[in-house]
Amino acid sequence: MNRKKLQKLTDTLTKSCKHFNKYEVNCLITLFYNLVGDAAERSGAVVGLDRNAFRNILHVTFRMTDDMIMDRVFRGFDRDNDGCVNVSEWVQGLSLFLRGTLEEKMKYCFEVFDLNGDGFISKEEMFHMLKNSLLKQPSEEDPDEGIKDLVEITLKKMDQDHDGKLSYTDYENAVREETLLLEAFGPCLPDPKSQMEFEAQVFKDPHEFHDI
Structure with missing residues (x-):
């Protein structure tokens, strides 16, 4: 993604996102495109994390193990129900997932x-x-x-x-x-330790996000 596009996307998502500042939004967008990989370059295709890729992140990064709950978390992120978490769903979802109010x-x-x-x-x-x-x-x-x-x-x-x-x-x-x-019915938010590790890693350098 070129710099201008990234800048615009960062501005838009920072405005609509309550819990991250501009720098953090930028890091999360960068991480998103690293995770999605080359698919992002092929315009026209739906660019996003499918259920498996997303569940892998929940499992490896946030130590979730319950298949049913991971599926439900995916649906919580995938607001338009198209089977993929796109970049704005990713940033908005993580805003609540990591730093939401009670x-x-x-x-x-x-x-x-x-x-x-x-x-x-x-x-x-x-x-x-x-x-x-x-x-x-x-x-x-x-x-x-x-x-x-x-x-x-x-x-x-x-x-x-x-x-x-x-x-x-x-x-x-x-x-x-x-x-x-x-x-009460299953862990559907990150535990504090994995949340801290994720934020420390991603907001330092999203390119070095090794855990996945």
Whole structure:
């Protein structure tokens, strides 16, 4: 990408991006095109990170291991649902992912956990996600029973209107009381250590981003 284009893109994204300054936006754009590679040069093609490339970044850089959650995070970034994260989705997504306010992170996590997009997190969705994210412990008991119990405990704690599912209001109130519940159904934000490492590396020199 030539300098003029990069400058323009940086300016546009800095304006619409709350949590990064111009230098940081520039570093993230540079990193994006490094990751996408030569595809960026072939104009006309959709330039972006597909699901696999994106999941690889989540896995290697942010130590995520849960396939279902990684898929949901990809959808959270891919705002136009075209199967690719483009450069503006990348910068906007990372702005929230790395530095979002509690308000922004709650909305994002709720969307990740609301698997069918109906505005509620149902018992089935909780069961599905918890079963996926908990390590399988070999034991005599039926592990599904333990997860069902966990769903009931979580509901008791978070379902304030007692309708057997979590609305955004239930979730928000519970998280404001206890922030640990933000990622109650699986890790969908970076842990502080990998976030610091990513920022230290990328904002120093995006060309030297070795981890991927």
